[in-house]
Amino acid sequence: MLAHLSLKHFAVVNEAELAFGPGLTVISGETGAGKSLLVDALGLLSGLRADSGVVRHGADRAELVGEFTLDDVPAAAGWLRGNELDEDGTGEAATCLVRRVVRADGGSRAWINGRPVTVGQLAELAALLVEIHGQHEHQALLSRPSQLALLDAFGRTGAERDAVARAAARWSALLQERDALSAKGDVSERIDWLEHQHAELERETLEPESIEQLQVDHRRQAHAADLIGACESAFARLGGDDAPSLTRVLQQVRVELQRVAEHEPRLNEVDGMLDAAAIQLDEALVMLDRVRGDLDMDPSAFDRIEQRLGRLHELARKHRVTPEQLAGHRDALASELEQLRGAGVRLQKLDAEIETARAGWRQAAAALGCKRRDAADALAAATTGLIAELGMGGGRFDIAIEPIEGDKPDPLGGERVEFLVAANPGQPARALRKVASGGELSRISLAIEVAALGLDAVPTMVFDEVDSGIGGGVAEIVGQKLRALGATRQVLCVTHLPQVAAQGHAHYRVSKAASEGVTQSQVQRLDGRQRQEELARMLGGVELTREARAAAKRLLSDVS
Incomplete structure (x- = not known):
């Protein structure tokens, strides 16, 4: 879980310190204030490509630091141990500190627990810690391997998947042994x-x-x-x-x-x-x-x-x-x-052993495929219902299961999956990664995560402008779904809708102001009174009326 985020000389933010807890944290602010910069910062800490444009004007470098707790992420703790990046070398790291510096000349460097790492290593670790859902192509759910992992998590196929991996390893080892013996030819x-x-x-x-x-x-x-x-x-x-x-x-x-x-x-x-x-x-x-x-x-x-x-x-x-x-x-x-x-005798035996191993893999893969198909039907039905609630009436979510061509010992099974979506009635379903609308993509991602109840292992989910293009009752439903997801995962959501912001367990406001001719953004955690004022601003605009304040108070009271 993300515990702390520190920004220094990052875009229009001079300096900011943000503390995060469990549940749903919302981030709001006026258009152009820089509220999505927090998502951009997490993207850079996740290994995205950096350029000099993220460095604040007049500064020589931008610095980003994220602190993550690892109590609920054993996979990340294991990755740190495997790469000898655990904090004290004991393998018992409870936190992880990720730091990235981007220079004004465009160069950048990264550290994990104070040790220099490559951007690739940063991305490997971040994939276990953070999922970003927004209007960008780097979202995890656009990746077919991530889709397969989410479906397996939803279907609880861990035992079947392990059986397939073991059978594939056995089959592969026998094939390699036969190839090595056959390569020797007439001996x-x-x-x-x-x-x-x-x-x-x-x-x-x-x-x-x-x-x-x-x-x-x-x-x-x-x-x-x-x-x-x-x-x-x-x-x-x-x-x-x-x-x-x-x-x-x-x-x-x-x-x-x-x-x-x-x-x-x-x-x-x-x-x-x-x-x-x-x-x-x-x-x-x-x-x-x-x-x-x-x-x-x-x-x-x-x-x-x-x-x-x-x-x-x-x-x-x-x-x-x-x-x-x-x-x-x-x-x-x-x-x-x-x-x-003994090579000739061994080759004869190997053919029989390989055929047995192939049959064992096929049996294990068939059991895994059957469970995946059942899980795909259930997840597709649940997600289709949710995207209708999220303002995409008539939309449809499908999961295509495609058999793998050829005969090879694949440790992931005999099929791959592709998430498909039809945003409007009568439209053919297309691959999720090809959906053009960023707002639709965000809401579909939210629907999938809610339907799967956060079953994937990543503890922190970030939704950027998930409420784009919606309002009214649909906005309230989006907020409720985000809050429900926050019961099982840490959720960060950048929003411009008061109905969504009211559902948060914590609320940050990003504001901008000119100082000595330079625009700066500030990030402030809101208390109860400040939060009511911010919701009133989001409801009524620049001039805060008594009606807007009353409506903001009702939104908060409805949630609590």
Whole structure:
């Protein structure tokens, strides 16, 4: 629901702040005062194209801000979460702030909850928040998808529509799988090639740890002579018998220190350290002996290792991977082979599954279509009765249901709808989007919404000059219908008729005045006394007579 609207330097409005509540809010004012500017402002906040003409003369930019509560619009709250535009990132946003700035050079920018967005995103969100009914082509009810959504809401077809969407998704997924398999054509040559490549890789041990060990063995064999010489030299110098070794020197040092340690206790600590060193030295000698024992200058073993490494590098070059990636490539070839070998069998099964899925969709679509036809008859009859009450006697409202050509898994069902209207007796019904008269279009839109009792999910409905070209008793009926719609939806209505304005739960007046040679519009919320005066002005013109005031008082008392 729209809670607050702020305008700054917008057309002839210097600055205005409007608060809105539930029910019907009416907006009145003299001709040319700018009362439809509020509708235009909501249109810009809904993503309509902006131009420099909306910027007040002398200002560098116009700024529009709308605040919406989301408690009754779960779809909008979900859209904000999905686009990461919820206010605090918790997904629990209770309000939404929409802002748009139009510069004097014609450029514009938009924000949702303080984050920059595209005009397209603004339009997507606004479609969930506001419907504008007036003399403009952007009305939601002129859109065939919106018409279908309204009919489904009226017919309460949610369960049937979900069933159709699920069946369409299943059917579509199977078709895509079959297309992907069929696109591969004759796979026998591919299978032969894969089998050859896979067999070639299978003959080698390709696990990365095996290749790493092979490289270690290769380095050891390549440097075997140096390693053997180094080990033998180190062993001789550390513990050999032919020359003074480090082991003997260490033992002699310990004996000398132990002989005099009784005179200096700290030498015992030194002896302990040397003892630990002797242990480490012995362990090193054991390890050296083991390493030396493992080393063997075997030219034939080296050749075998070299040959195997050469084969691995050749395979890696052939398959355009590193040696360490050969195992993964082998497994990928095996997986593709398995899929291709089963492709023929899968294609045969797919044909049967697709036919089952098609039959399931048709059954679900038929149930949805049946419910839509019943809903279309009921909505058409109710709307036809209402447009007669709204001053279009003899007019007729129809809903055409057209089957979709072709055989495809459509998630919306097997038909589309078109709202048709004949404004006068004897005229053929034409598409609602082709109705020429703006006033008739507004009243038809009102009749449809009243007949549907606001069943579409959009919480705020705006009617611009819905009472154009009517008066008297019809005007009073229009007001009553708007007030009735306000019981289930927030309704904003720009009007010039007192019979309509009297039905409002709240009333704003737009007036204009010249200040320093510049025309400005002001927007004022009216209290009870002011509202009576405004209705009297609407009834009697510029000069307020006692009779006009009395008539205005009666209008208000009849409503309350």
